[in-house]
Amino acid sequence: xxxxxxxxxxxxxxxxxxxxxxxxxxxxxxxxxxxxxxxxxxxxxxxxxxxxxxxxxxxxxxxxxxxxxxxxxxxxxxxxxxxxxxxxxxxxxxxxxxxxxxxxxxxxxxxxxxxxxxxxxxxxxxxxxxxxxxxxxxxxxxxxxxxxxxxxxxxxxxxxxxxxxxxxxxxxxxxxxxxxxxxxxxxxxxx
Amino acid sequence: xxxxxxxxxxxxxxxxxxxxxxxxxxxxxxxxxxxxxxxxxxxxxxxxxxxxxxxxxxxxxxxxxxxxxxxxxxxxxxxxxxxxxxxxxxxxxxxxxxxxxxxxxxxxxxxxxxxxxxxxxxxxxxxxxxxxxxxxxxxxxxxxxxxxxxxxxxxxxxxxxxxxxxxxxxxxxxxxxxxxxxxxxxxxxxxxxxxxxxxxxxxxxxxxxxxxxxxxxxxxxxxxxxxxxxxxxxxxxxxxxxxxxxxxxxxxxxxxxxxxxxxxxxxxxxxxxxxxxxxxxxxxxxxxxxxxxxxxxxxxxxxxxxxxxxxxxxxxxxxxxxxxxxxxxxxxxxxxxxxxxxxxxxxxxxxxxxxxxxxxxxxxxxxxxxxxxxxxxxxxxxxxxxxxxxxxxxxxxxxxxxxxxxxxxxxxxxxxxxxxxxxxxxxxxxxxxxxxxxxxxxxxxxxxxxxxxxxxxxxxxxxxxxxxxxxxxxx
Numbered sequence: 065x066x067x068x069x070x071x072x073x074x075x076x077x078x079x080x081x082x083x084x085x086x087x088x089x090x091x092x093x094x095x096x097x098x099x100x101x102x103x104x105x106x107x108x109x110x111x112x113x114x115x116x117x118x119x120x121x122x123x124x125x126x127x128x129x130x131x132x133x134x135x136x137x138x139x140x141x142x143x144x145x146x147x148x149x150x151x152x153x154x155x156x157x158x159x160x161x162x163x164x165x166x167x168x169x170x171x172x173x174x175x176x177x178x179x180x181x182x183x184x185x186x187x188x189x190x191x192x193x194x195x196x197x198x199x200x201x202x203x204x205x206x207x208x209x210x211x212x213x214x215x216x217x218x219x220x221x222x223x224x225x226x227x228x229x230x231x232x233x234x235x236x237x238x239x240x241x242x243x244x245x246x247x248x249x250x251x252x253x254x255x
Numbered sequence: 256x257x258x259x260x261x262x263x264x265x266x267x268x269x270x271x272x273x274x275x276x277x278x279x280x281x282x283x284x285x286x287x288x289x290x291x292x293x294x295x296x297x298x299x300x301x302x303x304x305x306x307x308x309x310x311x312x313x314x315x316x317x318x319x320x321x322x323x324x325x326x327x328x329x330x331x332x333x334x335x336x337x338x339x340x341x342x343x344x345x346x347x348x349x350x351x352x353x354x355x356x357x358x359x360x361x362x363x364x365x366x367x368x369x370x371x372x373x374x375x376x377x378x379x380x381x382x383x384x385x386x387x388x389x390x391x392x393x394x395x396x397x398x399x400x401x402x403x404x405x406x407x408x409x410x411x412x413x414x415x416x417x418x419x420x421x422x423x424x425x426x427x428x429x430x431x432x433x434x435x436x437x438x439x440x441x442x443x444x445x446x447x448x449x450x451x452x453x454x455x456x457x458x459x460x461x462x463x464x465x466x467x468x469x470x471x472x473x474x475x476x477x478x479x480x481x482x483x484x485x486x487x488x489x490x491x492x493x494x495x496x497x498x499x500x501x502x503x504x505x506x507x508x509x510x511x512x513x514x515x516x517x518x519x520x521x522x523x524x525x526x527x528x529x530x531x532x533x534x535x536x537x538x539x540x541x542x543x544x545x546x547x548x549x550x551x552x553x554x555x556x557x558x559x560x561x562x563x564x565x566x567x568x569x570x571x572x573x574x575x576x577x578x579x580x581x582x583x584x585x586x587x588x589x590x591x592x593x594x595x596x597x598x599x600x601x602x603x604x605x606x607x608x609x610x611x612x613x614x615x616x617x618x619x620x621x622x623x624x625x626x627x628x629x630x631x632x633x634x635x636x637x638x639x640x641x642x643x644x645x646x647x648x649x650x651x652x653x654x655x656x657x658x659x660x661x662x663x664x665x666x667x668x669x670x671x672x673x674x675x676x677x678x679x680x681x682x683x684x685x686x687x688x689x690x691x692x693x694x695x696x697x698x699x700x701x702x703x704x705x706x707x708x709x710x711x712x713x714x715x716x717x718x719x720x721x722x723x724x725x726x727x728x729x730x
Contacts, residue, residue: 092274
């Protein structure tokens with residue numbers, strides 16, 4: 065912890081060595097964050113780069129009050145959202161009240177690697193991807209998401225529902241068959 | 256609903272701690288971007304410091320000159336430069352304006368020529384860059400490629416010109432050169448070849464080479480002086496601590512690298528001091544009442560001159576202590592009177608010389624410099640720092656009295672060393688006019704490191720602030 069403080073203050077005074085250390089510490093995890101928000105790894109790399117530039121530029125304003133990882137992660141999410149806002153004008157709101165419920169067992173999910181799951185998330189339409197990430201992973205509620213993304217709460221909800229459905233269908237299509245024989249019944253039992 | 260949340264949780268668990276090693280080029284991109292920002296900041300500092308230094312120097316020079324123009328009466332025939340000194344404070348700020356305006360103009364020219372000549376090639380390069388990086392992994396790299404190209408492209412026309420002109424055996428090509436021809440040959444291959452050739456040419460041209468220059472320098476000269484007590488007791492009083500004059504010369508520079516140059520040359524400079532020892536300032540009024548000769552135009556309100564002198568010392572003439580040394584006169588100057596100083600019984604040869612008017616001493620130097628120049632900014636507008644030493648040869652040493660009879664050469668100052676050394680510091684601002692010519696404005700301070708008077712009683716070191724204005728030609 066002391067080390068991290070030292071690294072942070074080194075970065076604040078513009079020391080290259082400290083910047084590199086900080087990058088080594090956080091880049092893999094933050095790349096994971098960026099990958100979830102981006103449509104592909106190139107966009108994620110861009111966002112990671114842009115995010116770290118922002119981190120180094122603003123690290124002097126970090127007051128050691130909250131979690132540093134939370135702070136840096138917030139910057140990455142913000143960069144991703146900013147990119148989304150620039151790239152995507154608002155899509156017309158779809159009515160998603162009637163989506164057929166897909167049953168996906170936990171066990172199917174358990175059999176999928178994080179990488180595969182991220183690949184599926186990246187395939188989601190941009191706004192669904194954003195809402196899904198903010199709600200499921202960052203733990204924001206719909207009110208917060210609606211403010212963050214300048215959409216209505218209803219849109220946020222429907223986007224999330226739609227994202228879930230698409231993901232479930234995709235997961236089922238791609239991985240469900242393999243797991244069917246061994247885990248399908250177990251899944252039913254569980255639920 | 257419960258099931259949905261369950262899935263959310265599973266997904267969160269899976270993804271929350273997920274990490275993946277980003278490719279190495281991301282860090283490289285971050286570093287180069289941060290370095291770029293650092294460099295920009297540093298350049299901004301250098302720019303501001305240089306600008307501040309120039310403004311400060313110009314201000315100091317202007318302050319000296321303006322102060323001088325109030326005090327000085329145009330009394331010396333030799334000093335024909337009084338009008339220049341009056342113009343000086345007005346000239347330097349104007350020059351600065353011109354510099355700035357020209358700078359801006361240069362900037363827009365660069366941009367224009369970029370757009371006109373290279374729009375298509377930039378686009379080409381972009382495509383090339385993207386093809387080279389099919390995974391689109393390196394947006395930052397491709398951006399750098401795009402950013403780097405316009406600089407190369409900008410000077411393309413110049414490069415073509417340079418290749419043709421340096422290639423002197425190919426005179427016919429140089430004659431054929433025209434805009435349309437060059438436009439036609441705008442293919443990527445030719446450009447690359449031209450760029451490579453030009454890089455070679457430029458390296459040769461920039462790394463080593465000769466530059467000659469000619470400068471003229473309106474300047475302000477003064478001195479620092481100290482004397483031992485017995486000498487100072489009988490010394491003239493300075494009326495004016497400095498004077499304006501004009502100098503100049505030619506210089507030769509040799510480039511030893513991209514930024515460093517060694518310079519020598521030959522310069523002419525003038526330095527002097529004046530003395531109008533008025534009744535009120537130095538010799539007491541009572542002294543004069545006792546000692547005034549019948550014809551003396553004694554009037555406390557009229558500036559006049561009186562000082563103790565030695566007559567017949569060393570078998571010749573009259574000698575008088577001045578700031579720069581002992582002035583030796585062969586005979587009593589016209590319009591001046593010598594009175595016996597009756598009180599100083601200790602010294603039989605002590606007399607008082609008095610006259611209306613002003614004494615002055617003028618020294619002329621030929622200086623051979625050895626300077627190092629360091630180029631801080633080497634663009635269309637360049638900034639250089641220079642410093643070094645000069646060997647200063649005294650080629651003129653005269654003393655004058657200016658009174659009702661005009662300016663008389665009354666003798667010279669004794670014990671002046673022929674060879675002296677001075678140090679110089681300066682800042683050069685130059686503006687390139689084409690490939691070979693540049694105009695320059697260089698405020699310089701030149702300070703004598705040794706006393707130019709070898710008399711142990713006198714320590715007299717002239718200094719000079721000059722605004723060296725001139726042209727340079729680079730081979």
